[in-house]
Amino acid sequence: MPGAGYPTQMADGVPVIAAPAEIDITTADQLQTVLSDWRNLGHATVVVDMTGTQFCDSAALAELVRAHRRALADGGGLRLVIPADDTVLRVFTLIGLDRVIPRFASLEQALARTPAAAAGPGTLPAQAGELSPPADRRHCERCGALFRPQREHARFCSAGCRAAWNREHLGDPAVDASALTWSVTAMSEATARLAGVTVWERTRAVAAIEEAVWWITMVDATLVRHHPRVYDAVLTSRPHAERLLIEQTLAGLRFVRNWTGRDGWLGAVIETGGPRADNRRITGWRWKHVPEPALARLAPRGQVWEMSRYRAYQAHLAGHTIGETLGRAVAFLSLTGANATSITAAREHATRS
Numbered sequence: 001m002p003g004a005g006y007p008t009q010m011a012d013g014v015p016v017i018a019a020p021a022e023i024d025i026t027t028a029d030q031l032q033t034v035l036s037d038w039r040n041l042g043h044a045t046v047v048v049d050m051t052g053t054q055f056c057d058s059a060a061l062a063e064l065v066r067a068h069r070r071a072l073a074d075g076g077g078l079r080l081v082i083p084a085d086d087t088v089l090r091v092f093t094l095i096g097l098d099r100v101i102p103r104f105a106s107l108e109q110a111l112a113r114t115p116a117a118a119a120g121p122g123t124l125p126a127q128a129g130e131l132s133p134p135a136d137r138r139h140c141e142r143c144g145a146l147f148r149p150q151r152e153h154a155r156f157c158s159a160g161c162r163a164a165w166n167r168e169h170l171g172d173p174a175v176d177a178s179a180l181t182w183s184v185t186a187m188s189e190a191t192a193r194l195a196g197v198t199v200w201e202r203t204r205a206v207a208a209i210e211e212a213v214w215w216i217t218m219v220d221a222t223l224v225r226h227h228p229r230v231y232d233a234v235l236t237s238r239p240h241a242e243r244l245l246i247e248q249t250l251a252g253l254r255f256v257r258n259w260t261g262r263d264g265w266l267g268a269v270i271e272t273g274g275p276r277a278d279n280r281r282i283t284g285w286r287w288k289h290v291p292e293p294a295l296a297r298l299a300p301r302g303q304v305w306e307m308s309r310y311r312a313y314q315a316h317l318a319g320h321t322i323g324e325t326l327g328r329a330v331a332f333l334s335l336t337g338a339n340a341t342s343i344t345a346a347r348e349h350a351t352r353s
Contacts, residue, residue, distance in 0.1 A: 006018060014045055023060035028060045044074035050080055057182055061097065068101045081106065141156060142156060181341055183219050183337075184333065187216055187333065190215045191326050194208055194209065194326075199285075205282040206267040206270065210260055213266075248315060249325055255312065256287070258309065283321060286321050287322070293306065
């Protein structure tokens with residue numbers, strides 16, 4: 001039976017996998033095998049019980065995201081059991097995965113399909129860096145006040161509400177710093193993985209690019225939400241032209257991310273070209289110029305956001321290579337993440353001293 005290494009039982013026709021106390025790079029491959037085995041047996045929905053899990057590194061986070069995306073494509077989805085106030089839950093909350101993969105407080109809730117968090121099974125909200133653009137106004141997640149977001153990932157009406165929410169929901173600076181480090185590492189690993197995919201493996205190559213784009217936009221959203229001052233400081237330290245290029249590259253990648261949710265296969269916006277000397281690696285593939293997207297279904301403010309992403313894509317991604325654009329984004333986000341982690345660690349040290 002699949003999952004011999006991860007204790008597995010059937011409950012109401014759904015496989016329930018019990019995750020170990022630590023899921024890291026040494027066990028992430030086994031997790032991938034277990035989840036793939038159940039998928040191959042026709043189970044689109046799988047529960048991963050993380051009640052006893054105390055540590056989950058970037059390799060495990062990446063595998064959970066990949067498994068959930070595959071399950072969604074099959075018409076199901078991953079369901080995670082993570083109790084409230086759990087260390088792993090704080091990690092998921094910090095980097096936004098609690099809004100991507102449905103989380104339940106108990107196995108009973110997971111089997112009954114009663115979400116314990118805001119996101120329901122199969123949803124990928126905009127705040128998590130996914131499909132839907134923001135509306136004209138939104139409610140502050142702490143005080144509930146209506147405000148107009150100046151950045152697309154903004155969740156709070158003021159710095160005070162953001163700081164208060166972080167104190168109330170995250171609590172442990174060490175956990176916060178580790179979670180950010182894990183998500184940045186997952187982004188870097190997903191991008192580095194592109195070099196190992198050959199141009200002849202087109203389906204796998206496109207999937208690898210899509211994963212890298214997903215992690216980049218996830219890390220970008222995490223930094224904007226929880227570390228806006230550090231984010232702005234790193235941006236403003238750059239010359240004006242470079243700053244605009246970074247901002248526009250990230251906006252263009254958000255358009256790419258939304259394209260996969262709105263129009264399907266990412267390969268439609270990638271120009272693979274012929275077997276030229278400079279095109280033997282998928283990092284040498286280029287983004288295509290694409291027509292304006294149909295946005296009538298969106299609210300007026302949503303149309304403005306998506307058109308700004310589209311223009312950024314056309315101006316700064318189209319015609320440029322995958323490696324160039326992703327590399328620029330990863331370099332900026334890695335530096336910003338490192339600075340944010342250092343500041344968090346310094347604050348923790350000062351608090352303990």
